[in-house]
Amino acid sequence: MIAKDLIAASSRPLVLSVLSQGESYGYALIQRVRELSKERIEWTEGMLYPVLHRLEKEGLIESEWKTSDAGRRRKYYRISAEGGVALRQEKDNWIAVHNTLGGLWGMKPCKI
Amino acid sequence: MIAKDLIAASSRPLVLSVLSQGESYGYALIQRVRELSKERIEWTEGMLYPVLHRLEKEGLIESEWKTSDAGRRRKYYRISAEGGVALRQEKDNWIAVHNTLGGLWGMKPCKI
DNA sequence: TTGCGATACCTAGTTCTGTGAGGTATGTGT
DNA sequence: ACACATACCTCACAGAACTAGGTATCGCAA
Numbered sequence A, B: 001m002i003a004k005d006l007i008a009a010s011s012r013p014l015v016l017s018v019l020s021q022g023e024s025y026g027y028a029l030i031q032r033v034r035e036l037s038k039e040r041i042e043w044t045e046g047m048l049y050p051v052l053h054r055l056e057k058e059g060l061i062e063s064e065w066k067t068s069d070a071g072r073r074r075k076y077y078r079i080s081a082e083g084g085v086a087l088r089q090e091k092d093n094w095i096a097v098h099n100t101l102g103g104l105w106g107m108k109p110c111k112i
Numbered sequence C: 001t002t003g004c005g006a007t008a009c010c011t012a013g014t015t016c017t018g019t020g021a022g023g024t025a026t027g028t029g030t
Numbered sequence D: 001a002c003a004c005a006t007a008c009c010t011c012a013c014a015g016a017a018c019t020a021g022g023t024a025t026c027g028c029a030a
Helices: A004-019 A026-036 A045-057 A081-104 B004-019 B026-036 B045-057 B081-104
Strands: A061-067 A073-079 B061-067 B073-079
Touching: A004 A026, A004 A045, A004 A061, A004 A073, A004 A081, A004 B004, A004 B081, A026 A045, A026 A073, A026 B081, A045 A061, A073 A081, A081 B004, A081 B026, A081 B081, B004 B026, B004 B045, B004 B061, B004 B073, B004 B081, B026 B045, B026 B073, B045 B061, B073 B081
Parallel strands: none
Antiparallel strands: A061 A073, B061 B073
């Protein structure tokens, strides 16, 4: 089980990164991240939806209700221009911290 | 400025990693991490001391008061055997999350 | 046709924890 | 004598994840 503080720290960059590859919706994001992490990251809905609402409130993502052929309502999110800037910042911060840890673990530094 | 959730997620592995290289004390840890991170990570005392107390309470680190030749009192911390196990776990979790992000960013995965 | 699991969204109360500010004390340099 | 760095600590506040709950639709099987 991955600790909650690591889940918290990675949720924003993960959402922005996945959405930078194309629009998606809450439920699908949970499954996509589980798949990408090889079942290591198991998000709960109670964690993700507030994150999506905050990111939208900050203007980093935008949402639109759509209805599938089957009639199921989904709220699709896409990244905004401002979100792209925020993603680069998140990435830069993540790599700064990762390289600090990596240095202690004898790893080669990652570049941006 | 690095966000507080990333500070929170990295504090435990950073403290354990630095202490795995030898004992140290609170004030020195703040400076050591600032140096290792090339001034990117600026810890506050109000954040670090509670972290150290929590880690000690969990038995991952042990402390001992020492007095330097100059007469200054310092609380030195060293990592315990249990802390070594926890560090390996923290490292494993960190790399799982990092590789998930790294995959989205077109990076090569890190190995343990 | 009834029931169940998967899909799909949401929120409220609780708990945790970093920030910012404050406190105490000692050594060093001017 | 005074300021600054060293060195420890705690508390009020605010932000945010987790648990647990709620609503609703679809597809499948008994």
